[in-house]
């Protein structure tokens with residue numbers, strides 16, 4: 001048995017064991033050998049669900065189309081290797097962080113705006129009882145502000161705090177970023 | 183599946199292998215026109231064409247194979263339908279008339295690849311008389327309503343016209359209507375059949391436009407930018423009003439210079455006072471369409487745009503990005519053609535608001551605004 005067929009056998013066995021769809025398996029097997037192997041390392045190490053694996057396959061493929069970086073190049077990049085081998089992180093934390101990193105590479109400008117918005121919200125210094133929720137993918141252009149209050153007095157205090165925060169340049173900046181004026 | 187791009191250059195759009203005619207359709211004007219225009223193509227008359235097009239399902243590339251055989255069949259059911267638009271998006275109150283299904287060209291992003299996946303046969307309907315009778319009934323029943331009708335929803339309006347002579351059949355009918363406007367939407371330069379007809383202000387010929395780079399990379403077998411523009415000019419000289427659709431707009435490094443130049447070239451060639459409308463819309467896809475594009479056009483870079491899922495289930499460039507694209511286009515269009523009517527295709531009220539500073543309150547308002555430019 002040559003190395004390629006043994007890797008393919010492992011991939012087929014893994015996909016069968018996890019009950020992955022044929023389409024997902026075929027996409028995986030259609031990758032170049034080094035990429036196939038890199039995805040296998042990711043799958044064995046992080047045990048992603050099929051949906052997560054499909055996201056990885058999509059994003060890595062699309063990064064490669066745009067930036068010319070192969071899936072293996074991406075998965076063996078320094079920040080990802082660091083997360084992968086961090087003994088302090090649980091497997092699900094690693095999966096979450098690695099997925100965030102790959103998403104960041106796949107959607108660099110969207111991520112930059114999301115980061116700037118999150119930073120602006122943090123800079124507003126609101127208490128933890130006031131949450132500013134950003135729409136997924138920034139779609140819709142509206143933020144949801146949520147106040148949690150256990151008493152009338154607390155509610156009044158939060159409304160005043162929010163009112164003050166909304167008068168600042170930071171609040172204005174938040175909406176500029178959402179509109180794409182950043 | 184073998185990537186289609188390997189083969190597409192060697193396949194001519196009009197390299198039809200066969201015309202399959204449903205028995206009874208041999209007496210239609212469209213049959214007569216096809217016979218005259220395609221003397222080298224074999225014609226087969228069959229009782230039940232469904233059996234032939236069902237066989238496409240088993241083809242290696244059903245969509246690609248579907249484009250090589252033309253079916254001339256009777257259309258059963260209604261020809262005219264309200265444009266479905268997209269859920270939650272501002273709609274322009276448009277009707278579509280389907281005189282054909284599928285298209286001989288090969289745009290990598292074409293939504294028909296998914297929409298017609300189970301029915302990819304290239305069909306032209308033979309019963310044009312029924313189409314016009316149905317339209318006539320609708321227009322006469324609602325004389326106070328002005329109908330905007332398009333033919334390019336599930337086909338290109340002009341790609342098959344040199345063979346079918348569809349326009350010569352229907353333009354005189356539309357030219358005589360007091361309350362309807364026909365839009366013919368195309369990516370071709372096949373306007374010969376239009377030039378000798380008198381549209382009487384009732385026909386808009388519109389082009390889907392993109393910079394030459396996008397046309398070369400993604401709109402396979404379509405006419406080049408120059409040829410589309412030259413055809414538009416000929417139509418304008420022949421008395422037609424024009425429309426331009428920058429749809430789908432594609433974002434890539436350098437898109438600004440390319441689109442700006444495209445806008446400037448159009449309005450340097452065309453009299454903007456005779457332009458009925460310009461629409462803007464960014465690339466839209468769905469997870470299913472992306473899957474098909476990955477198989478049929480694996481090297482297209484369109485798959486790599488920063489698209490997110492929107493409320494209507496379609497994927498578009500994330501909102502701040504597309505809003506900024508629309509705003510830039512609007513500035514370039516306004517600079518070149520200040521009075522031209524510009525609208526957004528399949529966008530939400532929030533996006534309209536951010537681009538124009540207002541959003542039409544309802545579909546009727548947008549439709550009326552377009553017609554007010556008559």
Ligand code: SF4
Nearest residue numbers: 285287288289292337
């Ligand atoms: S011209 Fe239109 S209908 Fe034809 S392939 Fe392109 S997008 Fe599809």
